[in-house]
Amino acid sequence: MKKYEYPELGEVLYKERLANGLTVAVVPRPGFTKKLAYLVTDFGSVHTDFTLEGREVHAPAGIAHFLEHKMFDLPGDRDVSAELAALGAGTNAFTSYDMTAYYISCTENFEAALRLLIEFVSTPYFTEESVAKEIGIIDQEIGMNEDAPDSRVFENLVRCLYREHLIRVPILGTSDTIRQITPALLYDCHRAFYTPGNMILCVVGDVDPDRVARIAEEMLGSGEKSVGVKLRPWVEAMDAAGEDPTERMEVAMPTFQLGFKCEPSGRGVEAIRQEVIGDLAAEALFGESSETYLRLYEEGLIDSSFGGGFETIDGMAMLLCSGDSDDAEAVRSAILESGGKIAREGVSEQDFLRMKRSALGRRIRDLDSFDSTCFRVCAYHLSDFDYFRFPAVYQDVKAEELREFLGRVVRPERCCLSVIEPKEE
Amino acid sequence: MTQTIELLPGVTLRCFPDDRFKQGTLSFQIIRPMAAGEVALNALIPTVLLRGTVRHPDLRSITLRLDELYGAAVGATVRRVGDYQTTGLTCGFIEDKYALPGDRVLEPMLDFLRELLLEPVLHEGGFDPGFVESEKKNLISTIESDLNDKRVYAMNKMLRAMCRADSYGIPRLGTVEDVAKIDPVTAWEHYQRILRTSRVDIFYVGTAPAETVARLLMPIFDGIHRDYQPLGPQTPFHDAGGEDLVETMDVAQGKLCLGYVTPITNRDPRFAAMQVANAIFGAGMTSKLFVNVREKLSLCYSIGSGYYGSKGLVTVSAGIDFAREEQTRAEIARQLDAVRSGEITEEELRSAKEALLSSLRSTHDSPGAIEGYYATAALSGLAMTPAQYMDAIRAVTAEQVAAAARELRLHTTYFLKGETA
Known part of the structure; x- marks a missing residue:
């Protein structure tokens, strides 16, 4: 495996693309007992439309998440969770809008656990019965989500903000769409996106990088397979699609999310550059060091639940903030006003340097977390960027870019305000 | 190796020298009895301290x-x-070697901690009234937001009924009424009193030598006239009788919570067996509740159990369809009976132990986990290091697990159901 060194971060990364197309990355952690492995596919809830071997497939909403649940079934009534548990390994998975990740963590028996992880993620096994049963389980999960104000307030926001992009549809799908899922569709998705060429395996821990690569090759073979081609029909105009949504729920106090549509971030270093600019702009606009935050907090319009940042998903990006407030409309006005002011006056060089130093320090501290590091190495790889090169990106961005970004994005026509109000007695 | 330095009577610094992390972590914790009269004050004070200094x-x-x-x-x-209730501040900061050449972080950080602890903004013999009012609002909204997560809400409702004669029945952050009553002068006087009289535990994980950390911390105590008053020991569950409660609300999914009591606390030689029994019964993806009630019978989306070793309580929480309440209750009882009668496979025993061992083994892999273990384990009455704890778990047999499970008695139940059910 090829070795890359990042002395200013005290990090080393081993990385290689195997003959079968799988990218393998290892972040050594000498002296630690924990080992964490992520196996990630570049396939999330927004990728329901694709071509496979010349044929168009349009799968129902929620299929990526459904597939994630069903990957834990293996032929012969085997129970993967139990087999991993017997090795002392924990396992879980999650589906986001644009990726699905499976992971194991353990302190012993790492190689056996890693083999199991690769085996179950690469072995599709779906039956009519198991699919029917899963519908019941996922329907419960959808029900639970419907009672969760944090999910509702976000789903309402993106549904009103976007016209085309499939972020409009919940990751879990709906009670109706999951009932359209069949074993044949699940096999299609697996064949299209669970091929090594569409995936990355990342391990963080005190392991031998070459052993990891050899195990992956043994388990997956050396031949490259075809990959499904995503159809990304969504072309979004940058104005908000609909009216501000409001819903009433059993909550103690009103809660809100405010989103501004941004241009999609592209790939490679440009993508992370956009993200760094977006994050710093969010800090200047409404972060804890901003005048706006202080004023809103002292006036009682926001409280310690307030926060936000820049979110990117395949094909879209958004500046987002959320919190509890009795007057979310006043929060929006203040943010719009502050955005206008920064767009006119810019950010001082001194403030800009301070924000960069702070953001950089936080990213360095985050490297202590196995999960955060493993996740980021994978997620940035999927947009063609080597995560450990982030310090150079911070050095490169200019204060002027923040001003340009805020002037372009923080505009009334680009935003929606989603509010959940308590039910009236 | 861990180094423990008694800075003053009742003030202990525990250092975990470690050069594997990019950040240093320091936590400063004041230890108080969990008491209805001060729980909200103790929860509020650190948030007021973080609002401003002179x-x-x-x-x-x-x-x-x-x-x-x-x-x-x-x-x-x-x-x-x-x-007990612990209240204080926790700091995370990059190690000096990642700062710009010549720059230092640890020393100014600890000086800033001193400033936060000892030089708050004061007004007429109390904390700043504006800070106190807005942090009261924050705390009230945190307490009320329990309602937003129906699982947490249901569990709290059950624990409060079950433990109405026990400190476990006192909400961790106090009640909305407790918070509303707080005034800036009382809060400041209470804070000065607890700084003077309480046990203080300080934890540091990082590369600096213990002596350096101790030296940098001493200025904090130069500003306090200590008058240490030790705490009483942890006590077992105070039982005021069980109840079966039902509440109706406009929700899509029902929440069923069950509370069991056991005489086995973390001071008991059977503690490790009880811990393993709980893991086999309901903790994690290989437990009987998860495998049978969720996976085999699809009775619920979520189900799990928890064991509170300091008190000897085991709780079960399940998210279910309203119509499946009786069926779920019966199935949970059946699974517990299976553990009690020793229907435990080799696989179940090994998986349960491995899950517990794995989490203990990796305690030393994160500064937060190191701080979390040492800040709570010993204080809660558990007199074992992670290594001793692991030995105790390895030694547990299936018979001991069954015997421990037989000590569980169903005490209180709570069901949150929808309005249309």
């Missing part, structure tokens, strides 16, 4: 100072540890 008088100047310290973080940490 030199950094508002949130913005505090954040600017933390930005200069390379994005260091200081947060309020309030925990329930058996009959």
